[in-house]
Amino acid sequence: MSASEDRPGGRPSAFRALSTAVLDRDGTVLRWSRAAAELLGRSSEEVCGRPVRDLLDDVPCEAREDTRLPGGIPETGETRLRHRSGRTIDVTFRVTPLEGASEFVVVAVPTRRLTDVEQGMSFLESLFSQDRIAVSIHDTDLRIVRANLASEVFGVRPGPSPDRLRDVMSAQDAEGVEASLREVLETGVPLVGKHQRMRSSQGAWQRRSLSLSAFRLEDATGSPNGAAAVFTDSTEQDRSRRHVELLHRAAKRIGASLDVLQTAQDVLDALVPALGDVGWVELADAVFDGEEPPKLFGAGRWHLRRAAVAADPGPWPAALLQPLASCPPLPDGLIMRDLQRGRTVTGGLAEYPMGHVPELAPLFVPEHGHSFVASPLFARGLVLGVVAIWRAEQPDPFDQEEADLLEEIATRAALAVDNARRYTHEHHAAVALQQRLLPRATTDTPATETAGLYRPAGGGAEISGDWFDVVPLPSLRTALVVGDVVGRGLHATAMMGRLRTAVRTLADLELDPDELLTHLDDLVRQLEDEAPPGHRDTIGGTCLYAVYDPVTRCCTLASAGHPPPVLVHPDGTTEVLELSPGPPLGVGGMPFEATTVELEPGSVLALYTDGVIERADHDPARGLRRLVNALETFCRPDRPLDDLGRDLLADTSEAPPDDDIALLLARTRAIAPENTASWEFPTDPSEVATARETASRQLTAWGLDELAFTTELVVSELVTNAIRYAGGPVGLRLIRESVLVCEVSDPSSTQPRLRRARTTDEGGRGLFLVAQLTSRWGSRYGRRGKTIWTEQPLDTTADDLPELSPSALS
Known part of the structure; x- marks a missing residue:
């Protein structure tokens, strides 16, 4: 046979x-x-x-x-x-x-x-006798022909042999496995190591992760007659893998920002939903301001504020404490004291202290929340805050391994929060320093109405040396300054403060703009020589200095490597002023040249740093055209300069600029001709009386008779000194505005000197009298001599006049 x-x-x-x-x-x-x-x-x-x-x-x-x-x-x-x-x-x-x-x-x-048959039978019998490997053989209808599913993998209690996979796992999970087996039957392509989540049909435990491999079985003719499936428990491996991935994700996210709120949000974005469904980070109030929090003891008010929140799925529940809201006083207990000592705590709803306080439970317990884990943000012996994670949708409670995982992440997060807090503290100090160094944003003088705007780089994350200034000058004139120091940070801010102080000091000397920049350039070169060798390249900058005289309506400007200003005429037309820019400050060896332009009243002069015109495209010419077009669009005679400046810099609030921005807008004014009067006298001592009488008549015409006495004394002393020591002709000019200005000009460049005369001296009391009779006085030099000026407030009455001793008047 x-x-x-x-x-x-x-x-x-x-x-x-x-x-x-x-x-x-x-x-x-x-x-x-x-x-x-x-x-x-x-x-x-x-x-x-x-x-x-x-x-x-x-x-x-x-x-x-x-x-x-x-x-x-x-x-x-x-x-x-x-x-x-x-x-x-x-x-x-x-x-x-x-x-x-x-x-x-x-x-x-x-x-x-x-031998092959015997080994195959031995292998098959051994496979079916394993406890940690589950095997099932299915026919073409996916019914179970043979299996050892009552193993540790499935956790099924001993009983009758299962007929279908749904007898040992949930119907949803069984449907997924059978779909994979059906594909193997149809294609013959083996399935290797597919990840499969499984929930037991007998409720022995909640969830497990399985690794599924399957292959098709064939008869002697090569036709499929079933499929074999091999299941291995990969729950611990998947758990370890998820924890490693969570640690990696947390390490990558946390610490990437130096903003306290963003750092707190980065912590939650790494933890939710990887570790739980709902989470929040609460920080001490002091941390928000960059300060160290106080040490915590016992219950009561921790002075915490909810800094960041995260929920999955959906938005943050309205019932829970909302972002940036302050935490109410918290109850005492072992869990709260453990957190204060820097320990991580975990438990269920029954152990959660706020869950037992009716007014606190809705704020701290999410709907369906059943398990929590919380870890303090503990750094340098201080509790900076707390990170808490809840599970509501995820059924498994937190275990000790997950608590240790959160503690490790919270330790890293605490260092990141502390670094962000320290940066916030230093940044606030730097910003406060810079703000103190900048002048008032708006000024209103007889010469100009001004508005200054400053935008730090990076949306406030960085500080630099851009600045603007408005310096009131004698004779109702105003100096407009804008500058940009090389570099960023505190060094640039300190340099800006030194240059701004120097400009104000030089402006007090009433130097012409080109001469002022020459002195400023010398100062910068001296600072370069004093700096360490490695920092000399970081000292320097650009500056634009302009002086506007409302009497002559002339503006004199000089530039040290700075972009030219834009002039908006009263009719709305714009013009980029053509200047002859000198080299940037600190270069030296090249002169600065002043340019004088006449401005109509109501003109708007826009001075700016390069951050205004150099945006993301880094094209200054294109940026200047953009600024000119914006001025034509937004600048109107009745438009407040503050609003105009905000419109010009509107796009910087949406995208933080790469460089600092300083913008100074000045709307010019003019002194009416009828408020000025000027005369010229020859060098004859008898002309002193004539000058005194002329000034008195002009004050009477202006209705300022109450100032006649002091003004006659001032004119008498100044004209006498000019005729006696400087020669002629002698010029006299009176200006009536918010103050009464009296100017006496002569061709001499000799510096007037204030001194106290001795009792036996016959003279030397002139400037002393002038200083006593006026609110302030000074002198300035021009190309043809000097001018001594005085100012008197217009509301001065006889009772306000200074008391002078007989020796002073003699």
Whole structure:
């Protein structure tokens, strides 16, 4: 007998390897199967009637005389048969006597094939006996044919063999696995290591992570007849992987910002939903201002404020404490004291102290929240805040491993928050310093109405040395200044303060703009020489200095490498003033040149730093055109300068500028001609009386008779000194505005000096009298001599006049 024929293309049948023969008691072959003929290449005609020993290459080692078996062949054993070709074949055989006959059936199989079968059976039995590996064999309908699903992998209690996967896992999970098995059946492509979340159908535990591998089973013809699935528990591996990923994500996110609020939000973005469904970070009030928080002891008010929140899914619940809201007083307890000592705490709703206080529970316990973990932001012995995570949708409670994980992240977060707090403190100090160094944003003088605006780089994250200034000058004039120091940070801010002070000091000397910049350039070069070698390249800057005279309506400007100002005429037309810019401050070796332009009353002069015109495109020409167009659009005669400046810098509030921005807008005014009067006198001592009488008549015409006495004394002393010491002609000018200005000009450049005369001196009291009779006085130099000026308030009455001693008047 022989096995049936296999179908073409099919896999060899398990029975095809079996070869059979029938022997008589003497060992003669009586019948020979087709499989035996194929195995040895010998037909039945060649073998039948011959002793079986003729086919053996050797005698079985266990051969012995036994009347029950043919030719002394053992009942079972291994031997080597000779193929027709001469080669040998190792086989394993068994001899079985036929009942009621003197014949024996010999069944042989190649030893190699038998070993494969035995090893396969051993492997299969061992696989099905494993506790940590689950195996299921399914038919084409995905019913379970054989399985060991009652293992540690599935956590199923012993019972009847399951028929479908839904008997051991939730229907939703079973549907997902069966979909994967069905695809394997249809395509024949094995599935290896697919991640599968599983919930038990018996509720022994909540969730597990499985690794699913599957392959198709085929019959002898190669047709699919089922699928095998192998499940391994990867819960711990997935858990460890998620924790490592969470630590990596937290390390990447936390500390990337030096803003306290953003740092707190980065902490939550790393933790939610990776660790829980709802979370918040609360920081001490002092941290928001960059200060150190006080040490915490016991219950009561922790002075915390909710800095950041996160919820998944959906927006932040309205019932919970909202962002930036202050925390109410908190109850005392072991958990609260552990947090104050820097320890991480975890537990369920029953252990949460705020959950037992009716007025606090809605603020601190999310809906369906059942488990929490909280860790203090503990740095340098101080509790900067607390990070708390709740689980509501996620069913598993927090365990100690997750608490340790949060503690590790909170430790990193505490250092990041403390760094951000320190930066906030230093930044506030720097900003306060810079704000104190800048002048008032708006001024209103007889010469100009001004508005200054400053925007730090990076939306306030950086400080630099851009500045503007408005300096009131004698004779109702005004100096307009804008400058830009090289570099950023406190060094640039300090440099800006020094330059601004120097400009104000030089402006008090009433120097022409070009001469003032020359002195300022010398100062910068001196500062460069004093600086350490590595910092000399960071000292320097640009500056634009302009002086406007409301009497002459002339504005004189000089530039040290600074962008030109833009002039808006009263009719709305614009003009970029053509200046001859000198080199930046600190370069030296090149002169500065002043330019004088006449301005109509109501003109607007825009002075700015390069941050206004150099935006993201870094194209100054394009930025200047943009500024000119904006001035044409927004500048109107009745428009407040503050509003105009905000419109011009509107786009900087949306995208923080890369460079600091300083903008100074000045709307010019003019002194009416009828409020000024001027005369010229020859160098004759008798002209002093004439000058005194002329000034008195002009004050009477202006209705300022109450100032006549003091003004006559001032004019008398100044004109006398000019005629006596400087020569002529002598000029006298009176200006009436918010103050009465009296100017006496002469061709001399000798510096007038105030001194106290001795009792025996016949003179030397002139300037002393002038200083006593006026609110302030001074002198300035021009190209043709000097001018001594005085100011008197217009509301002065006789009672307000200073009391002068007889010796002073003598």
